[in-house]
Amino acid sequence: MLSAIALLLTSQLVGELIARGLDWPVPGPVLGLALMLCILTLRPSILGTVRPTSSVILANLSLLFVPAGVGVLANFDILLRYWAAIAGVLVLSTMLSMMASVGTFLLVRNLMGRRPE
Amino acid sequence: MTDVATLWSYLAATPLTWLTLTVVCYLCAAKLSEVLGHTPLANPVLWSVIGVAALLTLTGEDYPTYFEGAQFIHFLLGPATVSLAVPLYDNFESIRRLAAPLTVALLAGSVVAIGSTILLAQAFGLSDTLILSLSPKSTTAPVAIGVSEAAGGSPSITAVLVIVTGVIGAIIVTPMMNVLGVRDWRARGFAVGVAAHGIGTARAFQVHPTAGAYAGVGMALNALMTAFLVPLLVALLL
Known part of the structure; x- marks a missing residue:
């Protein structure tokens, strides 16, 4: 170790x-x-x-993000003031990014011809 | 015998307390998630953050005091990033065969993650500092913090937004991919790794080992990609 x-x-x-x-x-x-x-x-x-x-x-990767996540307390005011806009950006952008990745991956994979898993 | 107030002042000041509470809170949240069948809303990161934040608020301790203890866990993000080399190496052959779709998917996912964040945040009227802090939100915490700092954002706000993004990605990936009818575990995993870094990767490992491995690949590659793309897209769009 x-x-x-x-x-x-x-x-x-x-x-x-x-x-x-x-x-x-x-x-x-x-x-x-x-x-x-x-x-x-x-x-x-x-x-x-x-x-x-x-x-x-x-x-145990998830555990390692907890200390940074608790930093929400240190920035509570600004995050609270703009929470709706920030949440909107994060949700929409995350969905768009995943759609872009999945869409292009499947497109290129199919163009190349299906390959075995 | 020492009275409770004296004991508490010792407890609140020692890093041991907050380190212990972070691990215990996380274990409880992980157990809860397991009992609830790993339902996305029972995300362990989300609930341990809420648990620890509630404890700090109740006891009136501030974040810097907490971080003195929690930094030992936070520090491991660096070695964890290096550790991603192992799943990358394990899947090297399959990644090499899929180099073309993965490269295109990485570019598309990363450009859309950063570009849509900048454009949407502008449309919603957020300040430049917040936009810069938001822009690297899809990449893993140590990278995002460094990128945000270099771009002129606020690293501590970025740290929180990165976590929130990861939790959002981990919650929506399974229902969204099911609705879209995507059955390729490699595509599903890779997309959530690119868009929602380690928290998305942790979620992907819960769902399917192949999805998890590809999520790790997506996260690692996007860490490199984001570091180069954020300065570029900020100059172009902001």
């Missing part, structure tokens, strides 16, 4: 260093993800080390 944590943290740290060092607009953890993907591709044996820890983290 410790080696998995070390690998995850090192990837994130290198990602942060690249993002800050090169002044890229991409957040560090995302570059860390790309880096980890490269490591796994080059050394598939690392998968066995990382997987037990990464699956525990991903299986």
Whole structure:
């Protein structure tokens, strides 16, 4: 487990260093993800080390959003004042985005000819 | 024996209390969701946030005090983002075969998520700061916060809006896809991952493992895409 944590943290740290060092607009953890993907591709044996820890983290992903979500308290006034407009934007935009993804995915998949699952 | 008020002042100040309460609240919400058969409205993130926020309001504690304890959980968002490399790697072969539809779906989903947010928020008369804070709302929290900050939005408002978006996506994805008659789990999962990041992905894993894997892929790819598209679309539309 410790080696998995070390690998995850090192990837994130290198990602942060690249993002800050090169002044890229991409957040560090995302570059860390790309880096980890490269490591796994080059050394598939690392998968066995990382997987037990990464699956525990991903299986409890929802929990990790709670502290940020409670931030609703710190911004209660502004969110309350504009709640209807904000809710409208979020619901409509989320639906439109999902329709755009699903529609284009199925369209291109069908253009390419159906492939087995 | 120490009196209750003294004990409470210790409890309220130690990070341990709020860390513990966050985990316990989440476990209760997850249990509730399980008992109710994972019905979308029993979303664990939604109800644990409501539970913790209610506790804080009742006890009169402020968010910074709470966050001192909860930051240990919040910190894990970074390693969690890196962890997404594992499901991505697992599905690499199938993603490579579907590279064309996935690339197009990613571009469409991400452009529509950001573009429609900016245009709708403008139409509804929201301020520029709020629009900028809203624009990265479909991507995962650590990315959205960074993007919002770089664009001139408010990171703490973005954090909340990201969570709300995730909960909305997780609630509407199953009924919406059923109404639209979409039966391809890859398409359903990918769409909710792009539009509603980790909370949508967590929901997709509850519904179907393939949907979950593709949601993870959509979320990871959209994290990269959003970081590049938000500055571009803000310059174009705002």
